[in-house]
Structures are given as structure tokens and as C-alpha cells.
Amino acid sequence: MINLKCINHDTEYEINNIIHLFEPYIEGDYELESVYEKNLATAKLIKEDNVIFEKQSPIDEADTELKAKKNMKLMLKETVYEVLYQLTGKAMPWGMLTGIRPTKIVHDYQKQGINEATLREKFDKVYHISQDKVDLMIEVAKAEEEILSKNKQDEISIYIGIPFCPTRCVYCSFTAYSLEAKKNHVETYLDALCKEISFIAEAQKGKPIRSLYIGGGTPTSLNEAQLERLLNHIQNVFELEQIEEYTIEAGRPDTITREKLEIMKRMNVGRISINPQSMNQKTLDAIGRHHTVEEIKEVFKIARELGHDNINMDIILGLPGEEVEDVAHTLEELKKLNPENITVHTMAIKRASRLKEELRKSDEMAYQLAQAKKIEAMLDLSQQACRSMGLNPYYMYRQKNMLGNFENVGYAKPGYECIYNVEIMEESESIIAAGAGAITKMVYQNGERIDRIANVKSLEDYITRIDEMIERKREGFMKYR
Ligand code: SF4
Known part of the structure; x- marks a missing residue:
């Protein structure tokens, strides 16, 4: 100690x-x-x-x-x-860097006119970051710069949160409610959410919207009629044809149906996520996912048939019971599906997760240590595999309490990088967020000043206090106009 x-x-x-x-x-x-x-x-x-x-x-x-x-x-x-x-x-792979946005440092130094050679020396001698992480950081920063350089004056992005999931995963710490327990709240939640979305559309009228992202929870835990209602509302209040990127993080395959995929296609959703986390059945069972590997493949196939041509798949390294060979298997299976994006997450033991509760302090240390060694190999493997599929790293972030102090990396085929992911990481334009637990970030002076407007986390509070949430936004928008 x-x-x-x-x-x-x-x-x-x-x-x-x-x-x-x-x-x-x-x-x-x-x-x-x-x-x-x-x-x-x-x-x-x-x-x-x-x-x-x-x-x-x-x-x-x-x-x-x-x-x-x-x-x-x-x-x-x-x-x-x-x-x-x-x-x-x-030696730590990321040296003494503990922040969640490593590439922000690259952008900050570049703004000060520091060239790449000096930057590399600083990362090595002062920050003690390993060579391969420095390479990754600089490659990602360049890819991000490509995207960020196209941001327009006054442009914003929109986030819409659906906080329901069919069941709660063991590692989850997000605002996510089990659908089983809260199914009576879905319609009233949508009433409140649509009200907030209408307010945002009105208050931000005239500002160009670069990306619109529906995340969660699991947005496709809404049934077909509810999903259609939400997407219809979005279509009615925003000028979708002017939005460069429209994503739905469909998420868990057990919630995705042909009809929902059809609705998304019809409503001009351009990018979807189908997140397997692992393609090993024993792992899916262990983490509380009630679906099969075959269902993941089937849903992916249907999405392709319907013309979804920009699909992301999330995987997690370090899931309970997984070895390097299991990750290799997952990557081989993804290679056959050939998605445009793969996002590689490293398992983090979050404070609010069930996993954290299950591991006592001493167990947690031993667990972390054992996992850290494996994860290094898993990360190398996933990087090689993604590159072999023609996917390059374009965004990254780190979390507190990550095993082995590693990173999460988004890989994409050239031209398929997710704009929203980069905007949220680099905080270079305002993101207006709707839904329970959603946090709006108003970015001013080229990112020098960021103000947050938070919605309440609790589902019930969000529904009953929606007018207050809208008022908070109105005041926030007025204050910094
Ligand atoms: S699908 Fe995502 S948001 Fe839902 S319980 Fe699992 S980790 Fe949490």
C-alpha cells in the first residue's frame, strides 16, 4: 500500500x-x-x-x-x-496517461504547433507511452482530424437514448432498465422523449446537424410499432436529408427483427450496430445474453438483404472465461460476415455493475492481474485481424478501471468511419442529448469551454419531470447563445 x-x-x-x-x-x-x-x-x-x-x-x-x-x-x-x-x-502500455481521450492530447499539442517528431519524443520520454500505443494514437488522431476538419460553423449532433434492454448484462453500468420490469413505462417514456425531441428541433432550428445517433440501452428493445413511432417523429421534426449520418445502435441481436430492420431502412437510417460482444455461445450464456451465435448471423444476413450497407459490430475483450483463442474465433466469424465497422472494447469493471458486486476486493486484484496479461495479446490479435479485413483504427477512448489500463478502438473501412463517435470523443461540436440520463454538451470557443446540461437518470423521474428537463435545456441554450 x-x-x-x-x-x-x-x-x-x-x-x-x-x-x-x-x-x-x-x-x-x-x-x-x-x-x-x-x-x-x-x-x-x-x-x-x-x-x-x-x-x-x-x-x-x-x-x-x-x-x-x-x-x-x-x-x-x-x-x-x-x-x-x-x-x-x-512499464504500463499507456505510460502515465490515465485520461479517457488520449488523442485529445495529440490534437492539443498539434494546435500549439508541435511537430510529430517532437510529439513522439514527448510521449516516449515524459509520458512513457509504449511505441505501439504512440503509433496507434497518432494514426487515430490523423483519421479523426480528417472528420473534424469538415465540421461546419454552428453545426451540432444529436443523441437520443432508449434506456431499455431485454435483460441486464453482468458488466453493464449504463442507464439501462430491464424491459420485463419496466414494460409498462415504454409508451409514457416515448411520450416524454418525443416532447423533448420536438423541443430540441425547434430550439436548434437553422443549425446544421451533422450526425444523429440513437443509442441506449438497446433501441431495438422497442417493439415494431414503438420504433416506427419514434423514427416517424424524428423524420417529422428534423430535416433528415441534410444530416450526414444517421445511426441506430440496434445492439443486441435478440431484439432485432426483419420488420424493425425494414422500418430503419425505410426511415433512412444509414448506419446500424449489431453487437455480438462474442461469437462464443458459452460466453453469451455466461454474460446474461439470451440469444445464440446463429441468431447473430441470421440477423446480420437479413440486414444485408434489406440493403443495410454500413454495419458496426461491437466485441469485448476480457469477458469472463474467454481466452485468446476464443477471441480469435470471434474475429474469424466476424471476418466471414465482413462488417464495415468493428469496435473493440476492453472489459472494464464498472462500479455500478453486477460483476463488481460479485468480486470481492482481493478477488478483483487477482482477477485484474490475470486478465491484463491476456488482454494485451487479445488487443494485438484484434488489431491484426481488423487490418486484415481492411478496417483501420479511426477513434479510441479509454475508461477508468480498465483491465491492464488498455483502450477501446473503433475500426472502419475507409469512408465508413462513424462521425458521431469521433465528435463525442473529441468534443469539438455541441451534442444535444435527449432521454433519461442523457447529457448535453455545449461546446464553445473551439472546445475551450464545454457546458453540460444533464437529464435525470431515473426513468420515472424523467417521465414525470419532462417539462423540467426541457426547461433546463431552454435555460442552457439561452445562456450561451
Ligand atoms: S446491452 Fe448494453 S446497455 Fe443493455 S444491459 Fe447489456 S451492456 Fe447494458
């Missing part, structure tokens, strides 16, 4: 995140002193009153207070990373 003492600074939270990375590899108790003095950061690791490792690094000067603070934090973290690396001998 590490007992942290910060002297002359308040970077405790960020440093604790670095300590958290090394926790599974640390045995015994230590004191860690992190000291800030003018232009100098120092970390000392102390065991029974003796300094066993020490690192000092100079802090770059800066022309503004904000930049000076950033530089200070960076080097305080760097020195702590270095002493913990010396203690454990464990």
Missing part, C-alpha cells in the same frame, strides 16, 4: 490515479512524497524511513498561469510514475 503525501501542491487526485495503475504490482507498505518547488518536481519513495527511489524533473516554464499549472502537474505525475516503475519494474 502507498501512503501519499503531497507537499506544496494539490495534485493528489491525479497522482492517486497513477498509483492506482501500479497497485496490483505493489507488495508491502510505502510512503510516497511528491514535492513541488519552483521549476522542480520530486518524488521520493520511502520504506521504513529510508528513501529507496527518488526522481527529480525540471518543470518547463510557461507564459500563462494555466499552462504553468499543466506543466507542473505533468512533471509531478511523471516523477511519481518513474519511482513506481523503479519499484515494480512494470
Whole structure:
């Protein structure tokens, strides 16, 4: 265990995140002193009153207070990373980067005019990021830049959330309600949602919409009539022909029917997701998915027959009981289906998940450690497999509590990259979100300022307090016009 003492600074939270990375590899108790003095950061690791490792690094000067603070934090973290690396001998693939948007750093440095060679050196020497992750980060940042450079003045994207799922997956921490338990609320939820969507369309009239994304939960847990009602409403209030990308994250194959796929096609949905997570039956059973591998293939086949020509498939690495060979099997099966997008997620044990509840603290450490080793191999394999299918990485993000501190990566065939995914990650245009638990992000001054307008999470509260949610939005929109 590490007992942290910060002297002359308040970077405790960020440093604790670095300590958290090394926790599974640390045995015994230590004191860690992190000291800030003018232009100098120092970390000392102390065991029974003796300094066993020490690192000092100079802090770059800066022309503004904000930049000076950033530089200070960076080097305080760097020195702590270095002493913990010396203690454990464990290099982290993402070095000391703990944030969820690694490519944002690339874009930030590029805005400051830093060239690629200097950037690579910084990522290596200061951030201690491994070479292959630096390559990935830079490749993804370039792909994102292609998309972001086409953003227009005042353009927005829209998110619409459907918080129902047929059953709850063991690893889930999203706002998702079991349809079985809440089926009486679906119609009233749609009433409230359509009201909020109408308000958004009216309030944002005249602004170009680049992408519209219906996510969840599982949007296709709505029945055919409900889905048609929602899509009809969207068609009536927005000018769909001007929207560049329209996605429905259909999600779980057991909720997708031929008729729903027909409705989506008829209503001009251009991109759908059919998410298997794994193509191994034993895993689907273990994670609480009540459908078969054959059903996934069948649904995919029907979608193709109906002309859906931009399909994403999500998989998760590190699912309970899966080995590298199981992931290899999943990827081989996906190769046969030949989707335009594959999104590779790394299993994260989220605070609100059932899995977290089931693992006691000590079990969780051992579990994390064992999984981390496998996941590295699974990630390599999935990258090779996606590239062999002609899919290139175009967006990525990381989560807290990810096993082995890894990443989630979206791969796409050239020209099929999901615009919404990039916009939400890079926060370069406003995303107006409707539905229970949805968070609107208003982006100003080229991303320098972001304001959030949150809806309540609870389904019942959202339905009964819909006028208040709309009022929150109205005030938010007015404030920053
Ligand atoms: S399908 Fe997604 S949102 Fe629904 S329970 Fe599973 S992980 Fe959660």
C-alpha cells in the first residue's frame, strides 16, 4: 500500500490515479512524497524511513498561469510514475496517461504547433507511452482530424437514448432498465422523449446537424410499432436529408427483427450496430445474453438483404472465461460476415455493475492481474485481424478501471468511419442529448469551454419531470447563445 503525501501542491487526485495503475504490482507498505518547488518536481519513495527511489524533473516554464499549472502537474505525475516503475519494474502500455481521450492530447499539442517528431519524443520520454500505443494514437488522431476538419460553423449532433434492454448484462453500468420490469413505462417514456425531441428541433432550428445517433440501452428493445413511432417523429421534426449520418445502435441481436430492420431502412437510417460482444455461445450464456451465435448471423444476413450497407459490430475483450483463442474465433466469424465497422472494447469493471458486486476486493486484484496479461495479446490479435479485413483504427477512448489500463478502438473501412463517435470523443461540436440520463454538451470557443446540461437518470423521474428537463435545456441554450 502507498501512503501519499503531497507537499506544496494539490495534485493528489491525479497522482492517486497513477498509483492506482501500479497497485496490483505493489507488495508491502510505502510512503510516497511528491514535492513541488519552483521549476522542480520530486518524488521520493520511502520504506521504513529510508528513501529507496527518488526522481527529480525540471518543470518547463510557461507564459500563462494555466499552462504553468499543466506543466507542473505533468512533471509531478511523471516523477511519481518513474519511482513506481523503479519499484515494480512494470512499464504500463499507456505510460502515465490515465485520461479517457488520449488523442485529445495529440490534437492539443498539434494546435500549439508541435511537430510529430517532437510529439513522439514527448510521449516516449515524459509520458512513457509504449511505441505501439504512440503509433496507434497518432494514426487515430490523423483519421479523426480528417472528420473534424469538415465540421461546419454552428453545426451540432444529436443523441437520443432508449434506456431499455431485454435483460441486464453482468458488466453493464449504463442507464439501462430491464424491459420485463419496466414494460409498462415504454409508451409514457416515448411520450416524454418525443416532447423533448420536438423541443430540441425547434430550439436548434437553422443549425446544421451533422450526425444523429440513437443509442441506449438497446433501441431495438422497442417493439415494431414503438420504433416506427419514434423514427416517424424524428423524420417529422428534423430535416433528415441534410444530416450526414444517421445511426441506430440496434445492439443486441435478440431484439432485432426483419420488420424493425425494414422500418430503419425505410426511415433512412444509414448506419446500424449489431453487437455480438462474442461469437462464443458459452460466453453469451455466461454474460446474461439470451440469444445464440446463429441468431447473430441470421440477423446480420437479413440486414444485408434489406440493403443495410454500413454495419458496426461491437466485441469485448476480457469477458469472463474467454481466452485468446476464443477471441480469435470471434474475429474469424466476424471476418466471414465482413462488417464495415468493428469496435473493440476492453472489459472494464464498472462500479455500478453486477460483476463488481460479485468480486470481492482481493478477488478483483487477482482477477485484474490475470486478465491484463491476456488482454494485451487479445488487443494485438484484434488489431491484426481488423487490418486484415481492411478496417483501420479511426477513434479510441479509454475508461477508468480498465483491465491492464488498455483502450477501446473503433475500426472502419475507409469512408465508413462513424462521425458521431469521433465528435463525442473529441468534443469539438455541441451534442444535444435527449432521454433519461442523457447529457448535453455545449461546446464553445473551439472546445475551450464545454457546458453540460444533464437529464435525470431515473426513468420515472424523467417521465414525470419532462417539462423540467426541457426547461433546463431552454435555460442552457439561452445562456450561451
Ligand atoms: S446491452 Fe448494453 S446497455 Fe443493455 S444491459 Fe447489456 S451492456 Fe447494458
